[in-house]
Amino acid sequence: MSTAAEHYEHHLGPIYVWMAGGAEAALQAGSAEIEALNLPVTRGAVVLDLGAGFGMHSIPLARRGARVTAIDTSVELLRTLTELRGDLPVHTVNDDLLGFQSHIAEAPSAILCMGDTITHLPDFGAVEKLIERASVKLSPGGMLVVSFRDYSVPLIPVRSDETRILTCFLEYEPEAVLVHDILHERAAEGWQTRVSHYRKLRLSPERLIDRLQSNGFKVRREAGMRGMVRVVAQSV
Numbered sequence: 001m002s003t004a005a006e007h008y009e010h011h012l013g014p015i016y017v018w019m020a021g022g023a024e025a026a027l028q029a030g031s032a033e034i035e036a037l038n039l040p041v042t043r044g045a046v047v048l049d050l051g052a053g054f055g056m057h058s059i060p061l062a063r064r065g066a067r068v069t070a071i072d073t074s075v076e077l078l079r080t081l082t083e084l085r086g087d088l089p090v091h092t093v094n095d096d097l098l099g100f101q102s103h104i105a106e107a108p109s110a111i112l113c114m115g116d117t118i119t120h121l122p123d124f125g126a127v128e129k130l131i132e133r134a135s136v137k138l139s140p141g142g143m144l145v146v147s148f149r150d151y152s153v154p155l156i157p158v159r160s161d162e163t164r165i166l167t168c169f170l171e172y173e174p175e176a177v178l179v180h181d182i183l184h185e186r187a188a189e190g191w192q193t194r195v196s197h198y199r200k201l202r203l204s205p206e207r208l209i210d211r212l213q214s215n216g217f218k219v220r221r222e223a224g225m226r227g228m229v230r231v232v233a234q235s236v
């Protein structure tokens with residue numbers, strides 16, 4: 001089995017933008033999601049995007065005037081983000097998201113951990129660390145936004161076109177799910193298949209919300225994009 005970092009480096013990184021429907025469509029979707037969130041982000045505000053990927057949310061936030069620090073373990077996706085951001089103020093950091101405190105000098109107005117990134121953490125203890133660190137670092141009234149898939153229900157996400165087919169199947173453990181990504185790509189000599197699997201957390205929205213509330217956050221739960229659960233927690 002691959003670690004999440006290996007899985008992205010060797011398997012998903014090179015096709016991630018395609019999987020998300022292409023850069024333009026994904027940035028538009030990210031922009032709509034940021035708009036809907038109505039974050040307390042004024043011009044020049046500091047925002048952290050944890051597991052930022054290619055910048056689906058970082059770039060729209062920077063377009064709205066935020067100074068964004070985008071942290072990700074995938075060098076490939078951060079390289080794509082750097083190409084897409086142009087002159088926008090998005091600072092990229094190649095690190096584990098739990099180390100975010102060492103990359104900010106000012107209290108952030110918002111911390112995002114979106115697009116099913118939080119389920120890459122190894123266990124619920126790591127989720128608790130993230131919540132505690134965010135509650136200490138956020139500016140008063142600042143928001144922590146988490147969107148993720150609720151893996152208590154079976155899912156088989158698929159995207160395909162004439163040259164590529166991505167199928168996914170899930171194998172359930174009590175606290176985690178093994179995600180098998182099966183990629184078929186058309187090459188000159190015919191179809192090639194690559195397979196890789198990695199572990200994601202089965203994070204219950206209720207457990208996450210309970211822990212946020214016990215850390216003093218005011219919490220609301222809503223429907224996120226692509227069937228995800230979105231939890232918006234405000235520091236008080």
Ligand SMILES: C[S@@+](CC[C@H](N)C(=O)[O-])C[C@H]1O[C@@H](n2cnc3c(N)ncnc32)[C@H](O)[C@@H]1O
Nearest residue numbers: 051052053056072073074096097114115117120
């Ligand atoms: C499912 S993608 C979501 C990307 C982005 N947030 C979005 O909504 O498009 C998960 C991202 O988290 C990154 N990632 C996974 N585990 C991480 C960790 N422990 N620290 C930093 N980044 C991580 C992956 O490299 C990947 O870019």
